[in-house]
Amino acid sequence: MTTKSRRASRREEHEKGGTGAQVTARNTLLAYAFMLPFLILLVTYHTWPVFFGTYLAFTKYNILSPPQWVGLDNFRELAADEQFWSGLRNSLKYILVVPVIQFLSIAVAMLVNRPLRGIGFFRTVYYVPVVTSFAIVGLMWNWLYQQEGPVNTVLGALGLHQKGSLLNNPLTALYAVMFVTLWKGIGYYMVLYLAGLQAIGRELEEAAVIDGATRWQVFAHVTLPGLRPTVLVCSLLSTISALKVFDEIYVMTQGGPAGSTYTALFYTYSRAFVDFQYGLAAAGGLIIAVISIIFGLINFRLTRGGRADA
Incomplete structure (x- = not known):
């Protein structure tokens, strides 16, 4: 391949770069859209209970009244x-x-x-x-x-x-x-x-x-x-x-x-x-x-x- 054809090839890749980035971003968003239902369930039934349970460990709570911070x-x-x-x-x-x-x-x-x-x-x-x-x-x-x-x-x-x-x-x-x-x-x-x-x-x-x-x-x-x-x-x-x-x-x-x-x-x-x-x-x-x-x-x-x- 000659030096001139190499430069032309690089120029074409540079011109297509913006479109390629858009395609990649679109694919990424599409992938997260498919994962979204699972991520919602994960946060709702796993991540949030872990953090909320850790917070409750330092409170006094009996459902009838709001949690009261009691430290250790x-x-x-x-x-x-x-x-x-x-x-x-x-x-x-x-x-x-x-x-x-x-x-x-x-x-x-x-x-x-x-x-x-x-x-x-x-x-x-x-x-x-x-x-x-x-x-x-x-x-x-x-x-x-x-x-x-x-x-x-x-x-x-x-x-x-x-x-x-x-x-x-x-x-x-x-x-x-x-x-x-x-x-x-x-x-x-x-x-x-x-x-x-x-x-x-x-x-x-x-x-x-x-x-x-x-x-x-x-x-x-x-x-x-x-x-x-x-x-x-x-x-x-x-x-x-x-x-x-x-x-x-x-x-x-x-x-x-x-x-x-x-x-x-x-x-x-x-x-x-x-x-x-x-x-x-x-x-x-x-x-x-x-x-x-x-x-x-x-x-x-x-x-x-x-x-x-x-």
Whole structure:
């Protein structure tokens, strides 16, 4: 191309620049117009409640009268409330579910990742509890945990028979509810890990086997590093779900017996919708949110930011 033709080409691009910019701006506006309904819903049901809830944490509010600014009074009241601390301890205990559910979900995902006949049926069976309403799940497990129910029958055969329902014993009630969370959640995380496993190149595992690696070495040095991004996502979701556990408690125990299953989120629910102390409830919710962020950062640290090559 000659120098003269290059100059002509540049001149044409310069002349078309204004029109191109208009087209780009029009496309941008069109894109935002398509996103507008979602953005309105996002701001209405997510962003605005977050900011308004944070504001309420520093106020006294009971719906009947406008919020009154009280500064840190709600947090001082929470610090002196043993019921809140008891609920927070139970919420932190609930995090014990996280490593167990992740380990079992990976194991089940590897089990159903095999090209066997009827494997789709087993994947469906494992996922059924996830899509089952917790009202149904709670009623079913309340029956299973009864004194003469199947669970006590099995425990009796093992010499561990309990007097009364496991849910009526303050020493076992929280762990019984935690087991239901574990049972219901395995299928959900199994699907995520299954997707992670299928994204790992099978040639990497085959190369490791050819080099003489054992099954454990292949899992530890090929499969698990490849799953690290999925482990980060699943552990974050599981940790947040454990800290804000509510459905299980509400349906199965209502915080009993003797407050043994009373969690921090159930405390905020009671304060907001039973006592109508919305400022105090918002303060409790803000503390739960901060703790969730801290555990999220810990998860990032433990999983090395979810980087497969870390």
